[in-house]
């Protein structure tokens with residue numbers, strides 16, 4: 108697989124990366140250690156060299172622990188990104204803490220779970236309204252200066268927040284949500300990153316599986332499936348989204364590809380997108396998304412996709428956040 112440069116660093120990442128949230132098992136029904144280890148190890152044979160995880164992926168960092176188990180002595184072959192600044196509070200809900208002390212402690216814990224001296228990329232998972240961005244940025248810069256990470260990134264930021272952060276710490280990467288149905292970044296943060304040489308690694312490229320094209324109209328989401336809570340998996344929105352998938356399937360099949368392959372190919376070829384963080388809990392899933400690379404949609408196919416997206420219309424604010 109081709110490799111792309113991560114912002115103004117000498118780090119190179121594949122345009123399809125493995126998103127390691129599903130293997131944490133918190134919202135993916137049926138995830139198990141055996142499949143998770145096999146999914147991570149499949150990256151070697153597929154040419155995927157980038158793994159995306161976080162301190163809070165799993166109640167006790169299960170995602171980071173599984174990565175360490177899967178890689179063993181081959182850790183140096185992977186560009187590992189983790190994130191700090193979000194954790195599970197005592198009430199079981201997600202909580203923000205971007206204070207310098209917490210970012211340092213979480214980084215140390217992540218390094219321990221990953222069984223490595225340094226990660227390649229350390230993100231602030233999300234801005235903390237109670238901590239000035241300059242303080243969080245300063246803390247991450249110190250961790251980079253100490254060699255605990257090779258580069259620093261941020262996630263879920265606005266342009267103003269990106270600017271405030273970059274004023275205090277060299278910013279290599281930005282991680283926003285982005286896919287065919289959720290394109291807000293094209294208006295502001297994506298152009299800002301292009302102008303400032305910041306890599307953009309997008310999450311939810313498959314919209315939590317919707318754009319993988321495998322879910323039928325009569326699909327019933329399990330009690331533990333996080334997709335239940337999003338309106339885009341229900342009622343009229345669900346039917347409109349599946350109408351779109353039907354149209355994408357016709358274009359994909361004519362091109363000799365699956366819907367997931369087409370969607371990933373479209374996404375990695377959007378100007379300014381460096382890599383797509385593709386979640387998977389089984390090897391066959393990451394194999395299929397990896398097959399979205401190494402070929403090019405024609406101009407005509409891109410036009411047909413644009414038409415199908417225009418007919419779908421822009422979803423309201425119902426996309427998962």
Ligand SMILES: NC(=O)c1ccc[n+]([C@@H]2O[C@H](COP(=O)([O-])OP(=O)(O)OC[C@H]3O[C@@H](n4cnc5c(N)ncnc54)[C@H](OP(=O)(O)O)[C@@H]3O)[C@@H](O)[C@H]2O)c1
Nearest residue numbers: 126127128129310311312313314315316319384386392395
């Ligand atoms: N920075 C942030 O705040 C943030 C937030 C969210 C995610 N992320 C990162 O982005 C990554 C991607 O997000 P995500 O994992 O939530 O969603 P995603 O990549 O949009 O979708 C992943 C889900 O799609 C399904 N899937 C994947 N490949 C498939 C295939 N070939 N065929 C059928 N189904 C397939 C699987 O679900 P099922 O098998 O259950 O159907 C999988 O769990 C995460 O893993 C994480 O690393 C970051």
